[in-house]
Amino acid sequence: MRPEDSWFTEIGMRFARHHQEIRTAEAIFRDNRHRFLESAQDYLRDRLESRGIESTKSSPKPEDKREREEASLTVKAGAGRSASVLVVMGEQGAGDRHLVFKTGAAFVISKEQLPAIENVRSALAGVQDPLKVECFYEDQRLQVRFAVLDVAAGSFTWDSVRAELDALPDLFLRSAECLDCLMSRSAGPATSAS
Amino acid sequence: MDVDQSAVLAALDSVVSVVRTEGPAEAWRLRARVCEHRLRPVEPIDLPGSLFGWLGVQDDEIRWSRWLANCLGDRTAIGQVAREAFCKAVGASISRRPPVGDCSGALPPDAAFWEFVSPYHWRVVPEYAAPEGRIDVFVSIPNARTTLGIEVKLWEGWHPGGDGEESQHLRYRRLIERLRPDGGFGALVILTCREDFVHEVPPDWVFLTWRDLGRALRRVLADHRIRDPMTLWPLLLGLGALEHHLLSLEPGALRREADASSILPLLAWLDYLEVHA
Numbered sequence: 273m274r275p276e277d278s279w280f281t282e283i284g285m286r287f288a289r290h291h292q293e294i295r296t297a298e299a300i301f302r303d304n305r306h307r308f309l310e311s312a313q314d315y316l317r318d319r320l321e322s323r324g325i326e327s328t329k330s331s332p333k334p335e336d337k338r339e340r341e342e343a344s345l346t347v348k349a350g351a352g353r354s355a356s357v358l359v360v361m362g363e364q365g366a367g368d369r370h371l372v373f374k375t376g377a378a379f380v381i382s383k384e385q386l387p388a389i390e391n392v393r394s395a396l397a398g399v400q401d402p403l404k405v406e407c408f409y410e411d412q413r414l415q416v417r418f419a420v421l422d423v424a425a426g427s428f429t430w431d432s433v434r435a436e437l438d439a440l441p442d443l444f445l446r447s448a449e450c451l452d453c454l455m456s457r458s459a460g461p462a463t464s465a466s
Numbered sequence: 467m468d469v470d471q472s473a474v475l476a477a478l479d480s481v482v483s484v485v486r487t488e489g490p491a492e493a494w495r496l497r498a499r500v501c502e503h504r505l506r507p508v509e510p511i512d513l514p515g516s517l518f519g520w521l522g523v524q525d526d527e528i529r530w531s532r533w534l535a536n537c538l539g540d541r542t543a544i545g546q547v548a549r550e551a552f553c554k555a556v557g558a559s560i561s562r563r564p565p566v567g568d569c570s571g572a573l574p575p576d577a578a579f580w581e582f583v584s585p586y587h588w589r590v591v592p593e594y595a596a597p598e599g600r601i602d603v604f605v606s607i608p609n610a611r612t613t614l615g616i617e618v619k620l621w622e623g624w625h626p627g628g629d630g631e632e633s634q635h636l637r638y639r640r641l642i643e644r645l646r647p648d649g650g651f652g653a654l655v656i657l658t659c660r661e662d663f664v665h666e667v668p669p670d671w672v673f674l675t676w677r678d679l680g681r682a683l684r685r686v687l688a689d690h691r692i693r694d695p696m697t698l699w700p701l702l703l704g705l706g707a708l709e710h711h712l713l714s715l716e717p718g719a720l721r722r723e724a725d726a727s728s729i730l731p732l733l734a735w736l737d738y739l740e741v742h743a
Contacts, residue, residue, distance in 0.1 A: 283481060286492065286729075290484040300477035308474040371478075428478055430471055 279363045279371045305361055312359045313343040316437045320345065320357065323441040327357070347444065355379045356413075357444055359437070373421045373428065375436045377444045378413040379451060389414060392450050416447045489726025496732040496743060497724045503739045505687050508695040510706030511717040518707040530712075531602035531618035532592050533704045534657070538605065539590030544701045546585075547686050553584035555682035556655060559674050566669035575612070575651050583610040598641035599634065611650030615642045619658040620712065623666060635668055659712050676712045677738065680705060684739070713738060 280298035284291045313329060320327050327345040344356040360374040386409060393407040408415050421432060516524070523529040537548035557577030564576075575583075586609045594604030594615075603616035615638050624634045632640075638654060646652030655672040656663070657679065667673045683705050692698060709715045715738060719731035736743050 280481065283485060287484050287488045290488070294481055294484065297477040297480045300473055304473045304477075308471055311471050428475065428482065430475060 309343040309359060309361055312433060312437060313345065315434065316357060316359065316440060317345055319437055320347065320441050320444075323445065325441060325444070330356075355444070355448065357440055373433060373436070375440055377416045377440065377447055378411075379416070379447065380412065381409075381414045381451070383412075391454050392416070392447060414447075414451070416443065485726045485729070489729055490724060493724035493726060493728040493732060496729065496736060497720065499741055499743065500720060500732055500735045500739065503741055505684065505692065508692055508702060510702045511709065511715075511720060513703060513706050516707040516710050517703045518711055524707065524711040525620065527602075527618060527620050527622075528593070530620065530708075531616075533700075534616070534618060535590050535592035535603045537701055537704065538588055538603065541587075543690075543697045545588070547683070547690060547698065547701060549584045549588060551679065551682040551686040553580040554686065555674055555678040556580045556672055558682070559672055559678060563664070563673055565672055575653055579610075579651075583607050583612060586610055596641050596645075598637040598644075601638050601641060604645075606645075608647075611647045612653065613642055613645050613647065613650070614653045614655065616655045616657055619656065619660075619663075621659055623660075623663065635671060639668075639670070676708055680708050680713060681738065681740065709738070 278298070280294055280301075284294040284298075287294070317327055317329060325347055327347045330344045330346060343360075344358045347355050347357055356378045358374070358376055358378060361372070363371055389407055389409060392414065421428060421436065518524040518529065521529075534548075537544055538552060539545060540548065557580045560575075560577050560580070586607050589606040589608070591604045592602070594601050601615045602618040605614040605616065606612075607614070617634070617638060631637075635654075635656075642652040642654055653672065654670065655674055656667055657674045657676065659676050661675055661677070664673045683701070687698075687702075687705075692702075695702065706717070710717055715735055716731040719728045719735065722728065724732075733743060
């Protein structure tokens with residue numbers, strides 16, 4: 273696969289008999305993806321509100337990377353910390369390209385707070401969540417559960433998208449609570465070693 | 467559901483139905499291609515689970531550098547295979563991106579030199595601490611009058627120096643230059659997961675990726691023909707974990723029933739094995 277090829281091009285070349293059909297699908301997808309994400313964003317905003325979480329919509333970023341688009345909601349996450357809840361749709365990875373729909377929460381934390389990641393990871397590991405919980409540090413943010421629906425691997429329906437979005441507010445609350453707890457503990461008075 | 471959503475979903479569904487209809491046959495074909503290149507009698511990806519994953523250290527740079535140091539310094543077949551693979555990978559990297567001068571500013575060792583030094587005894591010190599800093603793997607090859615520093619990274623970049631402190635690559639250059647035998651070679655290698663990091667690597671460093679190393683290990687293991695897997699198990703376990711965790715290759719793609727969802731993971735394997743799909 274050449275680096276400039278899109279996911280659609282790869283599929284079109286691999287199954288060449290269907291090339292035209294795939295090109296048409298690609299055009300429809302690119303024309304409508306933006307609004308698809310906005311719908312997901314609206315739905316997510318309702319879900320957050322139903323849990324008492326206020327959020328501000330950010331406009332979907334128009335193709336910041338060629339094949340990816342994301343819509344985010346900015347949310348206050350406790351003690352002066354801000355966070356984003358994100359939905360992303362587009363291609364992922366170079367040379368290992370999938371078309372994915374991703375969701376997750378991203379908390380702005382400093383590098384000094386990085387050791388907290390392990391604790392957040394273990395705190396969230398016990399959460400009964402049908403989707404895998406993941407924690408990692410990227411772009412100066414603690415990213416929590418960027419769950420991925422691989423569009424080609426299973427049935428990609430509005431129901432599956434909704435299930436993703438339904439799970440997000442709870443994940444966000446648990447992660448924020450966990451971070452608050454860890455940060456207040458680390459900011460507390462120093463204790464002498466025994 | 468509004469029109470925009472259904473348009474996107476219908477468009478994707480039409481692509482997915484092509485993949486579903488045509489996919490299984492393609493997946494079987496790709497899997498057969500991958501299987502032609504399996505290592506025998508033991509294939510690392512067949513080993514149950516990953517040791518690094520089981521210990522929860524798959525993201526721990528220090529564990530990976532210790533594993534590498536232990537393999538390179540080993541005096542059994544493990545060391546022989548590891549050194550040969552490492553030297554082949556370094557040689558290939560040099561051919562693609564010749565380093566400009568070694569630490570002394572003299573001509574750097576070429577690919578042929580690295581093939582030449584691999585059979586010698588290597589004195590390997592993990593996490594070598596010196597006034598200039600703690601380099602991940604320090605190697606001395608007395609018979610070849612060569613010292614080698616290997617900085618191991620996973621996803622991060624150079625550690626920035628503190629106030630007025632030299633950056634990591636400059637400090638390690640001084641370290642290797644100081645320890646280089648008179649008239650001998652001093653070489654520096656950066657080993658990383660990040661292909662794009664090459665733009666941040668100074669020209670006198672050899673740029674090596676874990677992908678290069680994994681490929682070279684496979685080639686050497688295939689040539690050696692694994693006679694007794696028991697003698698090589700730490701290397702085989704590490705290679706399987708490297709491919710799984712650092713290269714994100716899916717072992718499951720080779721084990722499960724081939725279907726459309728296996729196509730991309732199988733293509734990733736073929737790309738890694740440098741086999742045409």
